[in-house]
Amino acid sequence: MDDSDIEKLYTSYLKKELFLNREGQWFHNGTAFTHKRLSELFHRSLVWDPELKEYVLRIGRGRATFSHEGFIRFVISLQEVEDQDAESCVRAHFIGGEVEALHPERLRLTEDESFVLLSEGRPPARLTRNAHQLLLEYGESERSIVMGGRTYTIPYFEGE
Numbered sequence: 334m335d336d337s338d339i340e341k342l343y344t345s346y347l348k349k350e351l352f353l354n355r356e357g358q359w360f361h362n363g364t365a366f367t368h369k370r371l372s373e374l375f376h377r378s379l380v381w382d383p384e385l386k387e388y389v390l391r392i393g394r395g396r397a398t399f400s401h402e403g404f405i406r407f408v409i410s411l412q413e414v415e416d417q418d419a420e421s422c423v424r425a426h427f428i429g430g431e432v433e434a435l436h437p438e439r440l441r442l443t444e445d446e447s448f449v450l451l452s453e454g455r456p457p458a459r460l461t462r463n464a465h466q467l468l469l470e471y472g473e474s475e476r477s478i479v480m481g482g483r484t485y486t487i488p489y490f491e492g493e
Contacts, residue, residue, distance in 0.1 A: 345396070352399065353400070356461050356462065357409070376427075377431075379391075406458035407428045407458055407460075408426065408450055408464040410425075411467040422481045423471075439452070457490070
């Protein structure tokens with residue numbers, strides 16, 4: 334076995350079988366995943382594949398294609414932070430366990446009135462229903478929120 338064999342990836346083309354819906358739930362052949370840890374593993378295993386020019390699931394030496402409804406990252410919860418030294422007063426919790434500061438200036442509103450969070454160097458994340466409802470607690474008007482004593486107007490998302 335030479336070095337090229339070690340790096341060889343085994344690819345499964347599963348766009349018809351494997352699907353990620355707009356709320357961040359995985360489906361296989363039309364059946365929703367019921368195993369939470371497997372779903373979280375899939376969310377943590379999403380990477381950009383330069384050869385296929387799309388996001389794939391990458392676990393070990395295997396990669397799999399899948400279909401989705403435009404978003405592959407999802408904010409599931411928002412948590413207020415009391416720490417005055419924190420860079421933001423709210424933390425965004427993602428499916429898969431990732432947590433990052435929610436910067437209100439990175440929020441966008443889609444045509445269907447759902448919210449999107451932009452992150453530097455990462456794909457945009459859609460706020461799930463739960464996170465959306467939590468964000469509305471900061472609402473001032475239809476397109477603005479108040480966080481940390483400042484008002485932020487939320488621009489529309491343009492597929493950035």
